[in-house]
Amino acid sequence: MADAASRLTALAEESLSQPLPVRIRAWDGSESGPPGAPVLVIRRRRALRRLLWKPGELGLARAWVAGDIDIEGDLYEALGRLAGLLWDRDPEDSVHPVRDPRARAFARGLLRIAGPWPPPAPPGEEVRRRSGPLHTRRRDRQAVSHHYDVGNDFYALVLGPSLVYSCAYWRDGGTLEEAQRDKLDLVCRKLALREGDRLLDVGCGWGSMAIHAARHHGARVTGITLSREQAALARKRVADEGLTDRVEIRVQDYRDVDDGPYDAISSIGMAEHVGSVRYREYADDLYALLKPGGRLLNHQIARRPEKDEDAYRIDAFIDAYVFPDGELAPLGRTLTLLEEAGFEARDVESLREHYALTLRRWVANLEQHWERAVRATSPGRARVWRLYMTASALSFEHNQIGVNQILAVRPTDDGGSGMPLRARRWTASAGDA
Template sequence: MTEVSTILDRFAQRVLGTRLPVGIRSWDGSTAGPEDGPRLVLHDRDALRFVLWRPGDLGLARAWVAGVLSVEGDLYELLGRISSALWEKKEPRSRAQGFHGLLKRLTRPGSAREALGVVALAGTALPPVVPVEEVRRRRGPAHTLRRDRRAISHHYDVGNEFYALVLGPSLVYSCAYWDDKELSSGGTLEQAQEAKLDLVCRKLALHKGQRLLDVGCGWGSLAIHAARHYGVRVVGVTISEEQAASARQRVAAEGLGHLVEIRVQDYREIEDPPFDAISSIGMAEHVGRERYRSYADILYGLLKPGGRLLNHQIARRPLRDEGSYRMNAFIDRYVFPDGELAPVGSTVSALEEAGFEVRDVESLREHYALTLRSWVTNLEEHWDEAVRLTSPGRARVWRLYMAACAVGFESNTMGVNQVLAVRASDTGRSEMPLRRDFLIPGQRRG
């Protein structure tokens, strides 16, 4: 009898047109593919069925989340090899659009035997049961208030204890700001997150008496930092009930209730402008392409003339066909429902079309890769606790998504940028200094 892994190797070469990029060990103990480096482990036939029904990232992700597929060796290296082999091919993505697309390719000379052999290995032709962690079909237009609340709840309302375990004491869910010297001498994630919070405050030129709006305030870390070190009054808004509850507790514990107000509120519902400064850190990815100009218009209207906006946002590389800004299927179904990434140039254009003057753009791509690796380490070191707080499937989702994103930032397929913009006065005054000395650490004005 031919070994399972041998059949899979022949299938990859003949039908998919590529050699296996990583090693494989199947449920019968057979192996195939490169002997060096990481290896995919198929624990039973369901792993194969997931991939047959949805070839590509979603099928592999479903098998991973269901626990019928795992990895031996370096997860980052494995993801990098698979990415290069499957998602950076020049062929159209439409060639891997499910089981029926696979059947259409059976007419290729010499491919029928290998393809049918794999189908036979999978057993029943019925699709496997999709893991419960996956978002089911969504109805109606994206990015309405109601649908956005559901999407945010799926990702953020999974337990504050779980987030504290992954993110660490800082409870900051965006990339940290690392320093080469501190990194080489053992600098911590918490130090790098403190540096990022302070960088945001310096770019906004915060000082005592000002009023700051923090859009997508998370667990309140930036609001607390700005109030404690710069003396500003902060309104933090989030549409996650669990985040807001935790943020309020943290604000009270710091004795900053007189300076910080945390609201469960969408940015589209704010009715008490103007603000001296606005921070939007890791929130704009949820806005959506069709509503981004409206997002920029709303923030512009909430600012005083001379006020500054700091927009911190993940970006993707420009595509020849700009028709889709959606994240890949795994991220959309399991991590950030309805999330959309735009190139940084599109973000800058939308802000300026709304009336902002963009004054500074800083790429933090490498910083996010380092941050994600730190989060993965936190999760792996506390794996049993993470599973107890959520579920085995949810913990696997997080490990895969964070590791995959780290590879994306390292390989320059994803980026993250801080865009500093100002609402100039009617006479054109920006209230910006002539030089960028305000970015030098230690220039606190509170």
């Protein structure tokens, strides 16, 4: 194969009707494309066969996870340049794989370069085909295990000492650990936690929120997770902090909690796993577990509304490699379902830019500790996390997705909320809520 890079560049530009925004370096050592641009390294011809057999995002993701392709240079810049070709194209402008002659010509040209071998097997990190109803207890346990049970040591390298896997709350300067502490304290103040209050932390992760609420606000906390690895480390951290009399960690589905009422509920970065078919049930269950006048803090990633919501499709890479069965909903839809369950929404705060900053710190941690991270999990899994966190940071920065804290109240029988007249007093200092 002589000068594969030039052949691939010409083929791609003819199909796209525009210049490629990155250079290509092929397996034969040849290069083509704009000088000084990030380099898409195609290490093996197998990468092209992945695209032939699974055109689009999933084929590219398989090639990335398997190490068949890589980026030389700034990954953020490379993904930003490629976004218009891969993710930001209007569906009406996309080529149809059967009807569009450009797509057929591209496939024929790729076949001549790639060779007529059978499709390569997907990388082992990919979730196998699933069947049956979405978001049953069993299927949710499997999905959570895929994402979270990849090694506590791996997550400690990426997340840092705070072990908080959700958007931090940044002030001017400061470390990731300080920003995560400020986020946890913001949640506690929005919930107006007081000494002896019962807090249910839904999706408690490695116990950071439960520990903070107990140590700094005197709450009695029940934390629940479906991840056994998370629960084991969370219990150890609680014991090391001397808080076993105030914090209980359970491996339990939110649908099976029956020991309410609670004074407050925190759900931080968990509701994305619930799914549209179960979201009203989720809202109903949390409402039933709160005492009248109790508060819910729902911290959740949101997508932008689609012109045709029925046409919405889950991201193929995220579903196959990151969050199986995970779904993002528009903010308005989430608010509507919470209100239909009986909640009164009292405050919504967007933390979109904060999540972009958080993700960039996580990516930096992963890159800094790359060899250790690979040993803690696998090369493919580490590559999955690097790609998804980098792409997610760009999505938050470009306002393609957001993240919001919704503070809601279960009203008392006479309609009372117990909220202060100055709705955002919690932003001033601890104890003002």
